[in-house]
Amino acid sequence: MPKVVIIGIDGFDPLVLDRFRDSLLNLKRLYDDVSEITIESTFPPDSICAWASIYTGENPAEHGLVESIDYLSGKRADDKDRSSYLQGRTFWDIAGRKDRKVCIINPFIAYPAWEVNGIMISGPVFEGGETTAYPRDILKRYTLPPLGGMVDFPRRDELKDFVKRTEKITRWLGEVGLKIYLDEKPDLFFLTFLTLDRIKHFLWRYTDEDDRYYPGENEFKDVIKRFYILFDRIIGEFINNLYDDSILLVISDHGHRRRCTKSLNLNEILRKKGYINTAGGIKGIIERTKVLTIRTLSRYNLEDWIYRIARLMPHRKALKRSTYLIDTERSTVSLANLCGANPYGGIDISIDGYGELERLKKEIITTLYQINNEYGQRIIKWARLREEVYSGRNEDKLPDVLFELDEDYGVGRDFYTKPITENYTHKKISGGHKREAVFMVVNRSKDFNFVDIPLNILSIRDYILKILHIGDD
Numbered sequence: 001m002p003k004v005v006i007i008g009i010d011g012f013d014p015l016v017l018d019r020f021r022d023s024l025l026n027l028k029r030l031y032d033d034v035s036e037i038t039i040e041s042t043f044p045p046d047s048i049c050a051w052a053s054i055y056t057g058e059n060p061a062e063h064g065l066v067e068s069i070d071y072l073s074g075k076r077a078d079d080k081d082r083s084s085y086l087q088g089r090t091f092w093d094i095a096g097r098k099d100r101k102v103c104i105i106n107p108f109i110a111y112p113a114w115e116v117n118g119i120m121i122s123g124p125v126f127e128g129g130e131t132t133a134y135p136r137d138i139l140k141r142y143t144l145p146p147l148g149g150m151v152d153f154p155r156r157d158e159l160k161d162f163v164k165r166t167e168k169i170t171r172w173l174g175e176v177g178l179k180i181y182l183d184e185k186p187d188l189f190f191l192t193f194l195t196l197d198r199i200k201h202f203l204w205r206y207t208d209e210d211d212r213y214y215p216g217e218n219e220f221k222d223v224i225k226r227f228y229i230l231f232d233r234i235i236g237e238f239i240n241n242l243y244d245d246s247i248l249l250v251i252s253d254h255g256h257r258r259r260c261t262k263s264l265n266l267n268e269i270l271r272k273k274g275y276i277n278t279a280g281g282i283k284g285i286i287e288r289t290k291v292l293t294i295r296t297l298s299r300y301n302l303e304d305w306i307y308r309i310a311r312l313m314p315h316r317k318a319l320k321r322s323t324y325l326i327d328t329e330r331s332t333v334s335l336a337n338l339c340g341a342n343p344y345g346g347i348d349i350s351i352d353g354y355g356e357l358e359r360l361k362k363e364i365i366t367t368l369y370q371i372n373n374e375y376g377q378r379i380i381k382w383a384r385l386r387e388e389v390y391s392g393r394n395e396d397k398l399p400d401v402l403f404e405l406d407e408d409y410g411v412g413r414d415f416y417t418k419p420i421t422e423n424y425t426h427k428k429i430s431g432g433h434k435r436e437a438v439f440m441v442v443n444r445s446k447d448f449n450f451v452d453i454p455l456n457i458l459s460i461r462d463y464i465l466k467i468l469h470i471g472d473d
């Protein structure tokens with residue numbers, strides 16, 4: 001019976017991989033074996049949504065876990081709700097019920113750890129907190145690095161330490177992960193690294209000469225390449241130590257490259273067209289002041305101050321998202337929570353009457369398609385009714401209309417500003433998620449062949465179960 005080893009790397013990108021391939025000695029060999037390593041991520045390609053789909057094989061309208069990460073506040077309180085939804089539904093739960101011994105280390109959002117047929121170790125999603133494990137005593141046997149999601153929010157003068165610490169955590173997790181694999185000999189081994197994603201978010205522009213905010217020669221120029229080389233070594237260690245009759249998969253939840261440098265200020269566009277109404281008075285003055293302040297700070301390279309000031313503000317999330325300004329009673333549409341400064345967005349519609357609702361959805365789609373940039377080019381790649389993209393029992397958690405912008409544009413929420421502005425947060429967070437994810441296979445099993453490599457991350461769960469000879473019964 002074949003065994004499976006899965007190395008998950010959050011934000012591992014097929015195009016970046018291709019760019020560095022000649023420096024990646026182990027991955028280059030895999031490349032020569034398979035022609036296609038790109039797999040499609042979910043819409044939106046956010047970590048929570050995409051990993052939930054990988055674990056369960058469910059689309060976002062089925063699992064309904066579609067929140068995006070708020071890098072400003074970093075807060076999400078519902079770790080337990082998410083975990084209790086996932087518990088029992090993941091590929092490792094299914095494998096465990098079929099008596100396969102599993103060993104699951106650092107799965108994103110599957111926190112706290114739950115009882116499995118083997119070992120599960122997981123860290124908190126955003127807020128810090130204890131690493132949890134089943135069985136608990138496993139934490140006494142191994143010294144693990146900090147696990148879980150992003151907690152760092154480095155200022156520019158902290159980037160050097162941030163890189164050093166993140167490199168150390170990555171190497172450490174690779175070593176202890178391999179040790180656990182060799183000690184436990186599980187049928188299903190799944191180890192996830194969450195460090196590359198945060199390195200790219202904060203350092204992309206320092207590495208990319210084509211980024212308009214590239215600062216010139218600098219000490220971080222090769223930092224992303226260095227991480228790809230580090231992952232290549234870690235994967236190489238696993239390949240060299242694979243048990244007989246094993247399949248190794250390298251997967252990512254989404255790609256990660258240059259983040260959008262322009263904002264399409266959709267709140268303002270929809271306000272001008274009468275779909276959104278704002279409260280005037282003092283709130284209007286606050287909004288105008290906010291927009292002007294952020295623009296000025298960014299222009300003078302004081303972007304760290306945007307966040308320092310924002311952190312002192314009460315209701316900072318409402319301020320950032322401009323929600324405090326919206327008169328919901330007199331508005332028929334609103335930007336969905338999943339809209340961030342990236343090209344993936346959605347619009348919620350609230351209007352009485354089924355006929356009116358359907359009419360307004362179509363009208364909004366038409367409106368989106370009519371938005372052009374200063375050269376008269378369309379900015380929207382596509383806009384569709386939710387049900388044309390995904391359907392499932394939790395589809396009401398997705399917005400009524402979904403859309404994707406040209407990749408240089410992100411959704412901006414500011415009011416009283418031009419329809420298109422710079423993305424003033426790009427200097428701070430210059431890497432962004434992409435729909436293209438990675439799927440690579442190392443086959444060390446005689447009775448397994450490569451056919452039916454998944455094209456979408458929704459099929460990864462079934463692929464893993466197939467390797468383990470587990471059907472859908």
Ligand SMILES: [Zn+2]
Pocket residue numbers: 010011046047048197253254
């Ligand atoms: Zn991710």
